[in-house]
Amino acid sequence: GxxxxxxxxxxxxxxxxxxxxxxxxxxxxxxxDSEIWTIVENLDKQTLLQVYLRLRGDMMPSGLLWIV
The missing domain is CATH 1.20.5 (Single alpha-helices involved in coiled-coils or other helix-helix interfaces)
Incomplete structure (x- = not known):
């Protein structure tokens, strides 16, 4: 540690x-969480990269914290 x-x-x-x-x-x-992975699987790679860059470590509009 x-x-x-x-x-x-x-x-x-x-x-x-x-x-x-x-x-x-x-x-x-x-x-x-199957709902998160359903959304991720339906995104194309470019969209996923944009989502990652915008939301990495930030609070998502739905109030969920997405840590990648």
């Missing part, structure tokens, strides 16, 4: 340990 020592700032350590777990859980849930 990654260890970070910042004098007097224990909050940073906690946030670094939680974030990778949250991101991996979101990615796992998205892989298991």
């Amino acid at each position: 990654i260890e970070l020592y910042v004098s007097g700032q224990q909050g940073y350590w906690a946030s670094l340990r939680i974030e990778p777990d949250l991101i991996s859980r979101i990615k796992k849930a998205q892989k298991e």
